[in-house]
Amino acid sequence: xxxxxxxxxxxxxxxVKQFPGVxxxxxxxxxxxxxxxxxxxxxxxxxxxxxxxxxxxxYRADAGEIYIHGxxxxxxxxxxxxxLGIGMVPQHFKLVxxxxxxxxxxxGLKGFGIVLKIKEAEKKIAELASMYGFKINPKAKIWxxxxxxxxxxxxxxxxxxxxxILILDEPTTVLTPQETRELFNTLKKxxxxxxxxxxxxxxxxxxxxxxxxxxxLRKGRVVGTVDPRKVSLxxxxxxxxxxxxxxxxGKKSAKAVSKEPILEVKGLYALSDKGVMAVKNVSLKVYxxxxxxxxxIAGSGQEELxxxxxxxxxxxxxxxxxxxxxxxxASPKKIFEIGVAYIPESRLYVGTAPNLTVWxxxxxxHHRHTPFVKNKMVLNLPYIYxxxxxxxxxxxxxYSSIFAPARTLSGGNxxxxxLARELVETPGRKTKLIVAVYPTSGLDVGATEYIRKVLIEQxxxxxxxxxxxxxxxxxxxLSDRIAVIHNGEIMGIVEAKDANIEEIGLMxxxxxxxxxxxxxxx
Amino acid sequence: xxxxxxxxxxxxxxVERRLEIPRMILVLTSIVSAIAGILLGGVIFLAIxxxxxxxxxxxxxxxxxxxxxxxxxxISIPIMFTSLALILPFRMAFYNIGGExxxxxxxxxxxxxxxxxWAGFELPAPLYLPLMGILAFITAGLWAMIPxxxxxxxxxxxxxxxxxxxxxxxxxxxxxxxxxxxxNEANPAFKERYLEYLREQGVSIIPGFKxxxxxxxxxxxxxxxxxxxxxxxxxxxIIAIALWFVSTKTILGYEVRIVGESEKAAQYAGIxxxxxxxxxxxxxxxxxxxxxxxxxTANSLKLSPEIASPGYGYTGxxxxxxxxxxxxxxxxxxxxFGILTQSAYIMQxxxxxxxxxxxGFEGLIFILLVIGDFFVHYRxxxxxx
Numbered sequence: 001x002x003x004x005x006x007x008x009x010x011x012x013x014x015x016v017k018q019f020p021g022v023x024x025x026x027x028x029x030x031x032x033x034x035x036x037x038x039x040x041x042x043x044x045x046x047x048x049x050x051x052x053x054x055x056x057x058x059y060r061a062d063a064g065e066i067y068i069h070g071x072x073x074x075x076x077x078x079x080x081x082x083x084l085g086i087g088m089v090p091q092h093f094k095l096v097x098x099x100x101x102x103x104x105x106x107x108g109l110k111g112f113g114i115v116l117k118i119k120e121a122e123k124k125i126a127e128l129a130s131m132y133g134f135k136i137n138p139k140a141k142i143w144x145x146x147x148x149x150x151x152x153x154x155x156x157x158x159x160x161x162x163x164x165i166l167i168l169d170e171p172t173t174v175l176t177p178q179e180t181r182e183l184f185n186t187l188k189k190x191x192x193x194x195x196x197x198x199x200x201x202x203x204x205x206x207x208x209x210x211x212x213x214x215x216x217l218r219k220g221r222v223v224g225t226v227d228p229r230k231v232s233l234x235x236x237x238x239x240x241x242x243x244x245x246x247x248x249x250g251k252k253s254a255k256a257v258s259k260e261p262i263l264e265v266k267g268l269y270a271l272s273d274k275g276v277m278a279v280k281n282v283s284l285k286v287y288x289x290x291x292x293x294x295x296x297i298a299g300s301g302q303e304e305l306x307x308x309x310x311x312x313x314x315x316x317x318x319x320x321x322x323x324x325x326x327x328x329x330a331s332p333k334k335i336f337e338i339g340v341a342y343i344p345e346s347r348l349y350v351g352t353a354p355n356l357t358v359w360x361x362x363x364x365x366h367h368r369h370t371p372f373v374k375n376k377m378v379l380n381l382p383y384i385y386x387x388x389x390x391x392x393x394x395x396x397x398x399y400s401s402i403f404a405p406a407r408t409l410s411g412g413n414x415x416x417x418x419l420a421r422e423l424v425e426t427p428g429r430k431t432k433l434i435v436a437v438y439p440t441s442g443l444d445v446g447a448t449e450y451i452r453k454v455l456i457e458q459x460x461x462x463x464x465x466x467x468x469x470x471x472x473x474x475x476x477x478l479s480d481r482i483a484v485i486h487n488g489e490i491m492g493i494v495e496a497k498d499a500n501i502e503e504i505g506l507m508x509x510x511x512x513x514x515x516x517x518x519x520x521x522x
Numbered sequence: 523x524x525x526x527x528x529x530x531x532x533x534x535x536x537v538e539r540r541l542e543i544p545r546m547i548l549v550l551t552s553i554v555s556a557i558a559g560i561l562l563g564g565v566i567f568l569a570i571x572x573x574x575x576x577x578x579x580x581x582x583x584x585x586x587x588x589x590x591x592x593x594x595x596x597i598s599i600p601i602m603f604t605s606l607a608l609i610l611p612f613r614m615a616f617y618n619i620g621g622e623x624x625x626x627x628x629x630x631x632x633x634x635x636x637x638x639x640w641a642g643f644e645l646p647a648p649l650y651l652p653l654m655g656i657l658a659f660i661t662a663g664l665w666a667m668i669p670x671x672x673x674x675x676x677x678x679x680x681x682x683x684x685x686x687x688x689x690x691x692x693x694x695x696x697x698x699x700x701x702x703x704x705x706n707e708a709n710p711a712f713k714e715r716y717l718e719y720l721r722e723q724g725v726s727i728i729p730g731f732k733x734x735x736x737x738x739x740x741x742x743x744x745x746x747x748x749x750x751x752x753x754x755x756x757x758x759x760i761i762a763i764a765l766w767f768v769s770t771k772t773i774l775g776y777e778v779r780i781v782g783e784s785e786k787a788a789q790y791a792g793i794x795x796x797x798x799x800x801x802x803x804x805x806x807x808x809x810x811x812x813x814x815x816x817x818x819t820a821n822s823l824k825l826s827p828e829i830a831s832p833g834y835g836y837t838g839x840x841x842x843x844x845x846x847x848x849x850x851x852x853x854x855x856x857x858x859f860g861i862l863t864q865s866a867y868i869m870q871x872x873x874x875x876x877x878x879x880x881x882g883f884e885g886l887i888f889i890l891l892v893i894g895d896f897f898v899h900y901r902x903x904x905x906x907x
Contacts, residue, residue, distance in 0.1 A: 312789060333792030342790070350790050353783035360776065364791045367776055377772050 007070025009034045009165050009196035010055065015064035017050055017220075024050045025061070026220040032165070034069075037187060037197045039211035039228065041204070041240055043444045044411070047220040048200045049091075052167050055198075056088045057081040068165070084165075087158025091169040093150050095142045101125065102138040105156045121160075128159050131193075132186045147297060148179035155186075166190065167198045172206055173470065174298055177505035184210050204236050216240055241445045260324070261285035262433050262464035263309065268318030270301075270308045278304040280488040282318070286433065286464040291455065293479030293496070294468045296508055298438075301488035302468045303345050306437045309466070310342040311335040323432050336365055339432035341422030343439050347411065351418045354407035358399055359388035361406045362421055369426045395420050412447025415439065419454055434458055437468045452478060472504065486510040528904075536903045543898055548846050551894035556844065556858065559887030566882055572873055580872065581865040590864055595751055596821070598860025600625070600831070602758040603813025604838025605845065605852045609765055610802045613847050614781040616673065618803065620666060620684030621810045622835025623691035627665045628658035628811025629818045630694060633734055633825045637705055640712035640735045650741035655815050662811020663804035665691075670803035674796040688835065695827050700732050705825065707735045733826035743820040754816035758853065761809060765849035778802060810835065833881065840888045859884065 010032040017025040025047045032038040042048045053059045055066065057075040066073050068084045075081050078088075095104050106121045122138045129136050134152050142150060151171060158166055168187075172180045187197055187210065201207050207214050208228045216223040216239040223239045263286040272278035278301040286292045294302050307313035309320055311332035320328045327335050336342070344350040352361045363372050363384055372387075374380045388402040395416045399409060406414065419439070423431055436455065440448040455478060459465050469475050475482055476499060483493040484507035491507040492514030494500075506512035527534045540547075560581070564574030584590045604621040611618040632654040635645060645653070669687065672678035698705040707716065708730030716735045717728060743752045769775035777798055781788040788795060813834065822829040837859055844858075845851035866880035 331792065331794070332789060333794075336792055344790060346786075349784040350786045353780050353787045355783055356779055360779065364780065364787075367791070368773060373773060377774070379771055379773060379776060381771065 006034055007067070008032060009069060010198070011067040011070075012051070012055065013065045013067070015051065015054060015066075016062045017047075017054060017059060018062050024220050025054075027064070028217070028220065028222055030215055030222070031225070032196050032198055033213075034196055035191055035194045036212040037191050037199055037210055039207040039214035040198055040200045040217065041202065041207050041214050041236065042217035043202060043240060044442050045219075045444065046217040046240075048217055049169060050220075051217070052088070052169065052198065052200060055081065056086060056167060082161050082163070085163050086165045086167070087155075087161060087163025088167040089151065089154040089158065089169065089171060091171075091173070093154055095150060095153060097143045098141060100139050100141055101136060101145075101153050101156070104142060104153055105138075105160055107157075109160065124160060125156055128156060132159075132189045134182065134186050146179075147174035147299070148176070148183070151175070151183065152186075164194070165196045165198070167200070169200045170202070171199070172201070172203065176297060176509040177472070177501060178509055178511075180206070202240070204233050204240075208233060208236070218242055258288045258462075260287075261321075262288045262323055263466060264319075264321040265305075265309065266319040266321070268305070268308060268320065269316040270304050270313055271316060272301075272304055277316075278488050279308065282485075282488070282490050284483055284490060284493065286466050288432070288464050289459055289462045290480040291459050291465040291467050291478050293475035293482045294466065294485055295472055295475045295482055295504055296468075296470075296485035298470045300485045300508075302485050303437060304488075305485070306342070306345075306435050306466070306468055309335075310340060310344075310435055312344075337429055339430050341419075341431050341434045343415070343418055343422060343434070343436040345437040347414045347418060348407065352406045352414060355405050357403050358392065358406055358409070358417070359384055359402040361417060362388045362391055362402075364421065366421070366424055366426060369429070371426070391420060392417075410444075412443045412450075415443055415447060415451060419451060423454070423458070431458065431463050434463055434465045435468075436465065438470060439467070440474060441470065472501065476501070484508055533904050536905050538901045538903065540899060540901050547898055551898055552844050552846060552851075552855075552891065555890040555894045556887055558890050559883060562886050562890070563879075563883045566879060566886075570875060572875065576873060577865070577869060580868045581861065584861050584865045584868065590868070591861075592750055594860040594864035595755065595857055596860070597863050598856040598858075599752065599754045599758055600813045600817040600821070600834045601837050601841055601856040601859050602755075602762070602853055603816060604810050604834045605841035605856055606758065606761055606765055606849055607806045607809035607813070608838055608842040609847050609849050609852065610769065610775075610778055611806045612842060613769065613775075614778040614799070614802060616670070616799055616802065617681045618666065618669070618684050618806055619681050619839065620669065620687050620807075620835070621838045622831055622833070623684070623688035624662040624666050624807040624810035625814040625817070625831045625835050626688075626691040626695060627807075628662040628814030629822075629825055629830050630691070630698070630814075631661040631811075632658040632815040632818050633705065633737075636734065636737050636741060636825075637712075639738050639741070640716050642715060647740040651743065651819065654741060654819065655812060658811040658815035659808040662814065663806075663808035666803045666807020666810070667800050670799040671796075674799050692827060692830075695825060695830050696732075699734055699826055701730055703732075705734045706730065707733055707824075731826075733824045733829075736824045737819055741819060742823070743816060752816070752820035754820055757812070757816065761812075762849040762853050769849070774798075774801070810838070837884060840884050840891075844887065844891060 008031045010030065012028065012030040015025050015028045028047065028051060030051060040048045040051070050059065054061045055075070057077045057080050060076065066075060073084060075084070096107070102118055102121050102125060105125060125136070125138045136149060136152050142153065145153070171183060175183065190197060199207070199211055211228050213225055214228045214236070215225045216236070218240060228236065265282055265284050268279055268282045269277060270279040282305055284292065296302050304313055308315045311327065311330050311334065315328050319326060322335065322338055322340060325338060327338065348354045352364070366372055367379070372380055372384055385402065392399055392402060397409070397413045397416060399413065409417065425431060434455065439451050439455070443451065455465055455467065467475065467478055476496065479496045481493055482496055482499055482504065484491045484504055486508055487510060491510070491512065494514065503512060507514065564577065567574045567577050584594055604625055607621055607624070608618055634657065635650055635654055669680045669683035672683055673680045697703055700706060701708065708728050712735050713728070720728065743754055745752055746755065769778065777788070777793045780791050781793060781795065781798060785795060814831065817831070817834070818825065841855045841859055842852060845855040862883050863880045866877040869875055869879065870877040
């Protein structure tokens with residue numbers, strides 16, 4: 001009976017999952033060996049998360065079989081999965097903010113008594129942490145921790161439940177480059193301990209440096225399983241997207257169109273929704289014809305900064321000047337009318353009204369202006385319908401009808417719609433500044449390329465662009481200058497051509513502060 | 523995404539969220555809820571020992587007899603106003619439960635010229651109706667702006683405020699018309715004139731019940747020739763068409779839709795929530811108030827706590843919902859409720875049961891409508907496993 005080869009930790013065979021209108025997984029096979037780090041690579045919507053949710057018992061497959069360590073299993077709920085030694089670190093952490101690390105870790109766990117044996121749990125946590133080489137204070141409250149530390153808490157939750165198969169869903173999105181490296185070291189230690197790790201990602205470089213094997217998914221099907229060290233990045237990308245991908249976008253160097261900034265922010269302070277100071281003494285300038293990238297970990301105050309600039313949030317102190325006009329705490333309407341295009345963080349419920357139709361979303365913000373209105377009160381519907389049809393065709397949008405609700409559009413199509421709408425110029429309103437917040441996050445490669453191309457085109461025709469992104473690659477690729485934000489403060493502004501990724505990483509993590517470069521000094 | 527196996531078979535019931543909601547489904551669930559409400563209502567009759575058939579025969583009779591049908595439409599006119607009033611605020615997810623109070627405020631201020639009349643201060647006859655209507659619209663509109671302002675400024679829950687204000691307006695009526703109150707018909711200020719009028723009607727004393735003197739003939743809404751229904755019907759139909767135009771073709775309607783979808787998106791779209799909600803609630807309260815004016819000058823003919831509004835504001839909520847916030851549909855749905863109420867009155871006379879059963883019907887229909895909403899958003903299929 002003793003077979004030479006140990007049965008795989010996870011074997012999923014012929015998994016099918018149908019969602020309304022989408023076949024999310026189409027007879028997908030997936031195998032993870034014991035003691036390997038297995039990458040699961042694919043674009044958004046390729047089915048990575050669905051596949052893992054089936055393994056973790058969140059969804060049930062319509063067809064297919066799952067074997068854990070060679071035994072056929074029926075996973076009906078996450079509880080079953082945990083019993084089988086499967087642990088999941090979700091993309092969006094499920095932690096109780098006001099509780100301590102130890103309280104979160106043992107939440108729902110049996111064996112620590114009715115009167116909680118906190119001391120015992122703390123000891124266990126300390127042991128696990130030292131074993132895998134990371135530091136954490138078990139008594140700290142979650143809200144006091146950085147995103148990287150919170151991830152370790154999620155990891156601890158799985159480890160204390162004796163998970164030997166760990167699923168990490170896009171774990172590096174919220175990390176600085178340094179934190180990412182630390183996480184990778186921890187994961188490698190876990191591999192040495194014989195744990196099997198499934199690493200979900202769409203970042204090729206990470207998969208290449210970390211994983212022993214990679215399974216690439218595209219549209220719910222397995223394209224192949226490869227050794228990432230034996231294939232090039234371009235090959236991986238091609239497997240993932242199904243065609244050649246441009247890694248660089250042709251970009252001319254910025255021409256100084258004007259010495260007068262189009263956007264000037266001076267000593268700005270603003271509160272977050274929770275009433276905490278999220279933007280602290282931020283000063284920056286964006287000149288016409290340049291892209292100023294803001295690099296920072298998500299949640300460092302950059303969303304709030306964009307909201308203050310566009311009038312969506314109140315400034316507590318400081319000034320916002322756009323095209324020479326003081327627009328501090330002006331209405332979003334006024335700022336829009338000056339010529340500011342704003343791509344907000346949330347595409348749904350801010351950037352669009354998802355249950356309203358495509359045409360209604362296409363004229364949003366322009367709906368009071370000619371030519372969309374006649375007699376000041378009445379919408380010029382025949383014109384609007386024609387406009388919407390034409391626009392949708394120009395944008396190569398996949399849509400059933402301009403009368404269909406916007407939520408039936410994919411993320412990429414929705415973002416095309418928003419960007420195109422923001423750039424519509426009507427008599428008396430020309431685009432002068434674009435404020436783009438995470439413009440390509442969650443988009444497929446085609447839409448990402450399109451959005452980036454448009455941003456560069458606009459820059460080249462003299463529009464100033466403030467680009468906020470959590471994707472450092474994107475910032476480096478598109479920006480002329482880069483401002484790094486940490487905890488609401490600008491840590492420094494560097495020229496993109498002299499940018500050093502190590503340095504930016506340190507600044508994002510708050511470990512390095514650079515004096516403001518000369519170009520910022522008046 | 524739920525799939526439940528039907529025990530003992532190879533089939534399972536699968537529930538899926540609809541991506542697009544077909545218009546037919548909306549219409550269908552409204553009609554099915556109404557019919558199912560009436561059928562289930564039969565259970566109420568069984569419970570009180572009356573054959574449901576007896577009740578359905580009466581509903582059938584209202585539909586077939588022209589004079590009772592006319593009466594049913596007459597009853598439905600105030601409901602038309604209270605349901606039309608709610609269409610814009612409900613579309614912007616501002617839940618105005620205060621139609622009842624706004625209706626009453628309209629009736630109260632429309633009574634002012636009536637009080638002047640009996641106190642001896644008479645206006646030129648053609649002025650009465652327009653003046654009373656405008657007064658009712660503006661005052662009730664301003665009244666309805668209070669919850670709008672509180673909501674926009676301090677995020678005070680509008681459901682609570684509008685609901686509580688209904689009690690305030692009712693208390694105002696009680697204060698005005700109770701025996702000894704300033705507007706009570708027995709107030710000596712009216713005595714000479716009112717007594718003279720009553721004698722003409724064959725009454726020799728002022729009874730002094732809780733209520734104002736009646737609306738004089740010069741201040742009553744005319745009855746339409748041939749169909750014999752009051753002219754409030756025409757006004758309601760004009761308003762319905764205007765509301766249809768406003769909500770589908772104008773910037774106002776467009777902005778209302780965006781706010782209804784997401785206040786954040788509305789802020790992004792450059793919509794001033796405060797301004798918009800004040801305007802919408804002015805219109806909403808105004809329309810409900812206009813209903814109070816029509817009811818006063820066509821049906822109740824005097825202001826009193828019982829007949830100022832026998833729940834029209836609340837029926838309007840159900841009617842607006844059943845019409846899926848479509849103003850044209852609201853006219854027909856209101857007539858449906860008028861028929862229900864009229865049938866209930868007939869049952870009261872012939873079967874000796876309280877006419878409040880009609881309110882029971884309304885409640886049932888509303889519950890079914892809420893259940894029906896599930897089928898609007900989800901598709902249920904039977905699949906083979």
